[in-house]
Amino acid sequence: MALTKPNQELRRDLKESAFSLEEAALDLFRMAKQRGDTELLEAMETIERLHEQADRLTAYAEEVKVGRIVRGKVE
Template identity: 45%
Template structure:
């Protein structure tokens, strides 16, 4: 089943949001490691929690994009 242009755009937007969350999470984790090594454990733990939430939402967005591709989610006009 071919997706309509609005559905294609929404799928692209979801995939882009997922990718942004993924790489932002990677950057946060890297910063957390640096802070932890500099003995700023409390701030590092907070960044790790944020990064973990980013990963959860990234998985959700990627799942929505796959559902769009399969035609199980459609954008309403």
């Protein structure tokens, strides 16, 4: 089943958001790593949350792809 244009846009937006979160987590990891072990350990919780959110958005994008999530008309 082909996706409608609004659903294609939704899927693309979800995937782009997930990618941005992954990039932010990677940047945070690099910065914390340069500062030292203590800062890295403190940042790891935040990095983990960013990865979890990115994974959730990627899963939503897959649900859009298979038709479980559909963008409706704006009223």
